[in-house]
Amino acid sequence: MRMRNRDVISIRDFTKNDIEYVLDKSAQMEREAAQKRDLLRGYVLSTLFYEPSTRTRLSFEAAMSRLGGKVISVAEAKVSSVAKGETLADTVKTVEQYSDVIVMRHPSEGAARLAADTVDIPVINAGDGANQHPTQTMLDLYTIRKACGRIDGLTIALMGDLKYGRTVHSLATALTHFDVKLAFITPPELQMPADVKRHLDDVGIPYREIAEVEEAGKVDVLYVTRIQAERFPDPAEYEKVRGIYKITPETLETLGGARIMHPLPRVDEISPEVDGSDHAIYFQQTRNGIPVRMTLLSLVLGVWE
Numbered sequence: 052m053r054m055r056n057r058d059v060i061s062i063r064d065f066t067k068n069d070i071e072y073v074l075d076k077s078a079q080m081e082r083e084a085a086q087k088r089d090l091l092r093g094y095v096l097s098t099l100f101y102e103p104s105t106r107t108r109l110s111f112e113a114a115m116s117r118l119g120g121k122v123i124s125v126a127e128a129k130v131s132s133v134a135k136g137e138t139l140a141d142t143v144k145t146v147e148q149y150s151d152v153i154v155m156r157h158p159s160e161g162a163a164r165l166a167a168d169t170v171d172i173p174v175i176n177a178g179d180g181a182n183q184h185p186t187q188t189m190l191d192l193y194t195i196r197k198a199c200g201r202i203d204g205l206t207i208a209l210m211g212d213l214k215y216g217r218t219v220h221s222l223a224t225a226l227t228h229f230d231v232k233l234a235f236i237t238p239p240e241l242q243m244p245a246d247v248k249r250h251l252d253d254v255g256i257p258y259r260e261i262a263e264v265e266e267a268g269k270v271d272v273l274y275v276t277r278i279q280a281e282r283f284p285d286p287a288e289y290e291k292v293r294g295i296y297k298i299t300p301e302t303l304e305t306l307g308g309a310r311i312m313h314p315l316p317r318v319d320e321i322s323p324e325v326d327g328s329d330h331a332i333y334f335q336q337t338r339n340g341i342p343v344r345m346t347l348l349s350l351v352l353g354v355w356e
């Protein structure tokens with residue numbers, strides 16, 4: 052029961068073995084989902100989302116439902132007792148009395164860790180501010196492995212808001228376990244944080260920092276992200292970089308057959324004309340959230356190994 056009762060807070064808490072174990076189990080889950088319809092019968096998941104979400108919350112809910120479990124959720128933190136001044140610690144202690152596992156998204160970095168330290172049931176971080184989004188990374192790696200057949204040996208470009216985007220912080224950190232070459236495509240204002248780059252340097256993962264997608268050359272995967280408007284302290288700074296990138300069918304030609312990924316939601320950084328291309332795999336990526344989250348829930352609840 053190697054993951055029973057484990058919290059999923061930062062991808063840094065997972066070894067390469069742990070990550071590969073989750074990916075292998077997710078592939079098995081995808082194949083065997085039909086036989087696992089009752090695996091989580093009798094279990095209750097609470098979702099606590101203090102920031103907007105479509106995919107992450109719905110895919111956790113769908114994952115729980117597909118395994119026979121139930122979901123309770125605070126629709127909007129504004130209508131919960133948080134609005135009356137309740138602390139996060141008291142809220143999660145309360146939710147612990149009603150459920151077996153908590154999935155939480157919060158604007159403050161470290162909020163998920165605080166929740167995990169407060170309760171005994173497993174807590175899964177569905178995004179804490181600009182910090183981490185570990186389950187997105189698991190589904191991103193699952194998608195890369197499925198589409199490219201492997202992760203080792205690939206050249207992967209991350210593009211867009213690498214400063215505030217939590218998905219790229221988690222993903223770049225996870226990729227330190229693999230033999231990859233990275234390219235970071237950002238305007239100077241939105242570069243990958245120094246601590247993530249230091250980690251890559253320590254492990255010896257080569258990365259290039261460039262400003263234009265056309266400079267990337269041939270890459271295997273282009274991971275596009277949204278500029279995180281809500282995280283800019285100064286709206287004037289956001290205006291300077293708004294709409295700076297746009298992937299079009301013409302861009303695809305310069306990238307030598309790269310698979311295009313995006314955690315979604317997109318704003319305008321990938322033209323809808325790209326959606327029909329065989330190289331656009333962002334909706335498959337979204338779908339992969341289901342087997343990966345079914346797996347994570349089953350593992351941390353200790354009903355599968």
Ligand code: NCD
Pocket residue numbers: 106107178184187217218276277314315316
């Ligand atoms: C991302 C997030 O919330 O960090 N969305 C997601 O979970 N798929 C990306 C984003 O909001 O840009």
